[in-house]
Amino acid sequence: xxxxxxxxxxxxxxxxxxxxxxxxxxxxxxxxxxxxxxxxxxxxxxxxxxxxxxxxxxxxxxxxxxxxxxxxxxxxxxxxxxxxxxxxxxxxxxxxxxxxxxxxxxxxxxxxxxxxxxxxxxxxxxxxxxxxxxxxxxxxxxxxxxxxxxxxxxxxxxxxxxxxxxxxxxxxxxxxxxxxxxxxxxxxxxxxxxxxxxxxxxxxxxxxxxxxxxxxxxxxxxxxxxxx
Numbered sequence: 001x002x003x004x005x006x007x008x009x010x011x012x013x014x015x016x017x018x019x020x021x022x023x024x025x026x027x028x029x030x031x032x033x034x035x036x037x038x039x040x041x042x043x044x045x046x047x048x049x050x051x052x053x054x055x056x057x058x059x060x061x062x063x064x065x066x067x068x069x070x071x072x073x074x075x076x077x078x079x080x081x082x083x084x085x086x087x088x089x090x091x092x093x094x095x096x097x098x099x100x101x102x103x104x105x106x107x108x109x110x111x112x113x114x115x116x117x118x119x120x121x122x123x124x125x126x127x128x129x130x131x132x133x134x135x136x137x138x139x140x141x142x143x144x145x146x147x148x149x150x151x152x153x154x155x156x157x158x159x160x161x162x163x164x165x166x167x168x169x170x171x172x173x174x175x176x177x178x179x180x181x182x183x184x185x186x187x188x189x190x191x192x193x194x195x196x197x198x199x200x201x202x203x204x205x206x207x208x209x210x211x212x213x214x215x216x217x218x219x220x221x222x223x224x225x226x227x228x
Contacts, residue, residue, distance in 0.1 A: 005107075008060035009069075010115040011046045013108040015212060016070065016100045022215040024192065027102075033071045036099035041209060061098070069104035073097055157184050157217060161199075164214055168206060176202045187221035195222065 005013070019037050020029075043057050064070040072093045100108065107113055161180050162172050172180075183198035195218050200207045203214065 005113050006056075006060060006063075007115065008046065008052045008056045009064055010113055011052065012042060012057070012060055012064060012098070013069065013100070013104060013113060014115040015042055015045060016098060017105065017108040018212045018216055020100055020105065022211060022219055024219075030100055030102040030105055033073045033075070034099050035073070036097050037212070038097050038208075039072065039095055042098060045209075045212075061095075064104070067103075068101055069107055071099050071101055073099070154181075154184055157221075160217060161214060164210065165203070168210070170203075170206065172202075183218060184221065187218040188225055190222055190225035192219070192222040 016036055025034065039061065043054060046052055047054050047057050061070070061072070065072060072095045074094055074096060076092060076094055158177070158180055162177065165172050165176075179198045179202050183195045183202075186192075186198065187195040196215060199214060199218060200211075203210045
């Protein structure tokens with residue numbers, strides 16, 4: 001039976017699935033708490049105006065945890081005071097980052113749980129190394145970019161990558177365009193590690209925030225070259 005999810009829950013699962021796929025993690029990773037995207041980054045990407053508020057996001061995160069579709073971390077044990085007559089066992093999650101579980105991965109892949117296609121803009125998002133406006137990082141948009149891009153048209157792919165960078169206020173130099181072109185060619189040859197390294201170099205300090213949006217575009221080229 002397909003779990004009924006609210007839109008905020010779909011957005012969170014979609015973003016975690018995009019991150020998991022982009023990093024090419026294995027199925028065994030889902031059995032443990034791996035370090036996924038920061039909760040603060042997820043919130044910045046998903047919460048826009050009154051459509052999905054920070055309260056909606058926090059409740060959705062809590063519900064996904066209770067449904068065992070995601071885990072959060074890191075986990076910290078309770079600290080007992082020396083000499084105290086009470087000893088507390090166990091611990092709690094600091095909720096700094098989130099990760100998919102096996103069931104969460106399966107749920108996110110099912111069509112009814114795909115986030116609604118929409119353009120989401122997060123204004124004045126702070127990223128390490130800079131301050132950018134009009135950040136478009138919603139999982140639903142990343143998925144639509146991956147599925148609808150004409151993967152056979154290299155100029156179109158290059159233009160799309162440049163547009164994403166420019167929307168974040170990043171001026172793309174000729175050298176960076178060359179790196180992007182090389183990354184595209186490496187992806188077409190199945191060299192995902194080289195392609196990702198070049199893309200990371202172009203993105204610079206913004207890589208952690210832009211990776212869930214940009215890497216899936218080249219990731220599709222890698223998959224096609226490998227016949228996946």
